[in-house]
Amino acid sequence: MSARDLFSLNNPHFTRGVGIIAAILIVTAIAGFIVLPFAQPWIQFANVWDAICSAAGVVQRTATVAAPEETKRLSDVVLTSHTLSRPSQEAIGRGATLAQRCAICHGPTGISRADSPNLAGQYAAVIYKELHDFRSGARSNAVMSPFAVNLTDDEIADLSNYYAYLPRLPAYHPTPQLPKPNIVIFGAPLRGIAPCGACHGSLDNKTGSPWLEGQSEAYMKAQLQAFAEGERRNDISQQMRNIARAMTPQEIDAAAAYYASQPPDVVKAVD
Amino acid sequence: MLVNRKLILAHFWLAFAVFGVALTLGAWQMFIRSPLGTWLSNPELYYRSLTAHGTVMGYVFPTLVAMGFGYAISESALEQRLVGVRWAWTGFWLIVAGSIMAVIPIALGRASVLYTFYPPLIGNIFYYLGVVLVVVGSWIWVALMSINLRIWRKAHPGAPVPLAMFANVAGSYLWAWTAVGAALELLLQIIPVAAGLKNTIDAGLARVFFSWTLHAIVYFWLMPTYIAYYTIVPRAIGGRVYSDSMARISFILFLVVAMPIGMHHTFADPQVGAGFKFIHSAFTALVALPTLLTVFTICASVEIAARLRGGRGLFGWLRALPWDNPMMLALAFSFVMLGFGGAGGLINMSYQLDASIHNTQWITGHFHLIFGGAIVIMYFAIAYDLWPHLTGRELIDVRLIRTQLWLWFIGMVVTTFPWHWVGILGMPRRMAYFDFADPAIAPQALSVIFSAIGGFVLLTSGIMFIVILARGMRAPQVDAGAYRFAVAVHQPATVPVALNTHALWVALMIALTITNYGYPILNLATTGTSVPAVYVGAQ
Ligand code: HEM
Ligand SMILES: [Cu+2]
Numbered sequence: 001m002s003a004r005d006l007f008s009l010n011n012p013h014f015t016r017g018v019g020i021i022a023a024i025l026i027v028t029a030i031a032g033f034i035v036l037p038f039a040q041p042w043i044q045f046a047n048v049w050d051a052i053c054s055a056a057g058v059v060q061r062t063a064t065v066a067a068p069e070e071t072k073r074l075s076d077v078v079l080t081s082h083t084l085s086r087p088s089q090e091a092i093g094r095g096a097t098l099a100q101r102c103a104i105c106h107g108p109t110g111i112s113r114a115d116s117p118n119l120a121g122q123y124a125a126v127i128y129k130e131l132h133d134f135r136s137g138a139r140s141n142a143v144m145s146p147f148a149v150n151l152t153d154d155e156i157a158d159l160s161n162y163y164a165y166l167p168r169l170p171a172y173h174p175t176p177q178l179p180k181p182n183i184v185i186f187g188a189p190l191r192g193i194a195p196c197g198a199c200h201g202s203l204d205n206k207t208g209s210p211w212l213e214g215q216s217e218a219y220m221k222a223q224l225q226a227f228a229e230g231e232r233r234n235d236i237s238q239q240m241r242n243i244a245r246a247m248t249p250q251e252i253d254a255a256a257a258y259y260a261s262q263p264p265d266v267v268k269a270v271d
Numbered sequence: 272m273l274v275n276r277k278l279i280l281a282h283f284w285l286a287f288a289v290f291g292v293a294l295t296l297g298a299w300q301m302f303i304r305s306p307l308g309t310w311l312s313n314p315e316l317y318y319r320s321l322t323a324h325g326t327v328m329g330y331v332f333p334t335l336v337a338m339g340f341g342y343a344i345s346e347s348a349l350e351q352r353l354v355g356v357r358w359a360w361t362g363f364w365l366i367v368a369g370s371i372m373a374v375i376p377i378a379l380g381r382a383s384v385l386y387t388f389y390p391p392l393i394g395n396i397f398y399y400l401g402v403v404l405v406v407v408g409s410w411i412w413v414a415l416m417s418i419n420l421r422i423w424r425k426a427h428p429g430a431p432v433p434l435a436m437f438a439n440v441a442g443s444y445l446w447a448w449t450a451v452g453a454a455l456e457l458l459l460q461i462i463p464v465a466a467g468l469k470n471t472i473d474a475g476l477a478r479v480f481f482s483w484t485l486h487a488i489v490y491f492w493l494m495p496t497y498i499a500y501y502t503i504v505p506r507a508i509g510g511r512v513y514s515d516s517m518a519r520i521s522f523i524l525f526l527v528v529a530m531p532i533g534m535h536h537t538f539a540d541p542q543v544g545a546g547f548k549f550i551h552s553a554f555t556a557l558v559a560l561p562t563l564l565t566v567f568t569i570c571a572s573v574e575i576a577a578r579l580r581g582g583r584g585l586f587g588w589l590r591a592l593p594w595d596n597p598m599m600l601a602l603a604f605s606f607v608m609l610g611f612g613g614a615g616g617l618i619n620m621s622y623q624l625d626a627s628i629h630n631t632q633w634i635t636g637h638f639h640l641i642f643g644g645a646i647v648i649m650y651f652a653i654a655y656d657l658w659p660h661l662t663g664r665e666l667i668d669v670r671l672i673r674t675q676l677w678l679w680f681i682g683m684v685v686t687t688f689p690w691h692w693v694g695i696l697g698m699p700r701r702m703a704y705f706d707f708a709d710p711a712i713a714p715q716a717l718s719v720i721f722s723a724i725g726g727f728v729l730l731t732s733g734i735m736f737i738v739i740l741a742r743g744m745r746a747p748q749v750d751a752g753a754y755r756f757a758v759a760v761h762q763p764a765t766v767p768v769a770l771n772t773h774a775l776w777v778a779l780m781i782a783l784t785i786t787n788y789g790y791p792i793l794n795l796a797t798t799g800t801s802v803p804a805v806y807v808g809a810q
Binding site for chain 2: 005006007009011013014017018021025027030031032033037038052054055057058059063078079080180185186188189190195198203204206207
């Protein structure tokens, strides 16, 4: 009963076992890599090798298929949950100096007295992404864009770190705290809307999504409408546009009013 | 000759304890997402529960059953004391430690990634390390099974290895090799990211590694059940195994063709080439063969029992079967569920039909029927059969046992049939709540309510099972005698080398893994298509 007797051409179990398996493998490989590719008349292959490569999953770039022309710029920022983690004190200091020119709209403490977004204590990755998008033109705004075009990468990083470092203060005109509307905690499953809270706090936070507590109601409404109409399009993979398009006007109102009424200390402290 | 009873009992008790917890979570999940529950204001709780349920039911529970049963087989079939008892306990404690390590981050909501890991979602590192410890613990068992068989072979040169042990070792080899896929995914891809050493991950490659594990793991779950079909049931109902060689061939076929077919789980994935999907699909069709052989052989063995009891006629012999014997009942229920589940599997394995049920509740219905139904009901039967030999006490309450098995069967049918149905209607799986008030899915509400009720029937049955075993620990003492396995009609005096050893089949299993997985893995590993990781609960 030695291995030599087993793995031997004189052993019919060995020859038949290996033979049958090999035959099945070869037949299925021929079918899968040659016959079936050519059985699809809507795909043209230059030769057999081309068909085999395609069936094997080799990434092919054919000259005949041109990438669709980009009419509007899309966001090209790549975020990971480590983007801008652990800033230095100097970076925050440089950010503070740079931020003086932002204070006129976003407030000296990062809390806006107009309907511009509050930035105090916002996640660094969020500010970083928006500034990059304003600079590249993926997002545009008559007031913000001119500020952003002249910023360098380092300046954007410093500003982001500075605002993230600021304490989260209550909004300038706090309103009575509203209860959570359905759209925030449940979304609308049949319309493919995940709960707002699943990304923007309340339930969970996802990288690149801002926390929204205490933001201006008018500002949030305007942004949701801009997403819905496709005027704002710097959300990666249309994450917000898909949601905003499916929201009813009532849901937009409810979500904006809810978040505007929340004090910032309910932001889930996860960072 | 069951010497290390404490060891075996420890495995079984831990298995059934974690099973009880996970079963409760499952029933809650069924309820909370049905129209009977109210929407969870924090759906993350649902995924927390789902991760715990899947991890326990998929990795911890069946592994412990296979291990405990494996030790019992090794001692009683080989009639030889287990060698390496200290190692066996080490393996057991590794599983305990790993389970605790994995469960803490899950309970804290830091690892709600589900048992399929779902990269680029990344949870707390201790969850993954816990899973690795469970797998390492089970690999110790694999080594011990192999070593014990080798020692026996030395003492019995040329003698046929008892069928139960032959199958048990085949199952352990299958597990050792199939776990490598998920181990590679965890060690090379996920754990470095969870540890913060990297922050991007190739999700497509990870899915291919996982599919390496995902199909053959179901045959690892299935092994104890098939061993029970062949080596316990015929003895328990007074019959004989129709063919010893047929049994060996079935287990060998599982070794060879259960492995290179996992990509049928990636039919909908763009990163795998269609040619490989076709090969995997074709080999998936082959894996029905050992199951068909088994169904045939076991039916024949059961018929032998019936005829020995005086059964007559073409089908009249069915009446002569010992229907009040729990083992007979469990086998019949298991076969019915295997039949329906297998028919459903035909839809999953076909490239085109799979597209209509992929990621729907059909899938969860399918594997609960086969795994939770056909397989687990035989785990119950194994425990009932072994218990008197492990405890030295009798399980007196046969009627309660029968009720428990009936409830499990009825509960499983009530749960999974409507579950399949709503899947065909398009209900997606892995969702915390559904808006049944919406006219689009309102007609599905009734089916989901039935499923939820079935879930509670299952929970009741599961509790009864644990109560029966617990009461069995205090019942009057008996001498259960030596633990024996079924004998064949023609008990073999000699067996061809190929049917008495595993080497050839293990070699084929590895060779087919290389032909069917080698290129896709190399291709993905060298093209570099990583995406940023998404850390659970991190900004
Ligand atoms: C009759 C033979 C079987 C066939 C042909 C089969 C086929 C399949 C296929 C193709 C899928 C993937 C469907 C998809 O994701 O689109 C699937 C899912 C699954 N099957 Fe089976 N199966 C069989 C038996 C079993 C058995 C015996 C078990 C358990 C012991 C099982 C457990 C599972 C599980 C756990 C999943 C879901 C995995 C996930 O979460 O994605 N299956 N089956
Ligand atoms: Cu599978």
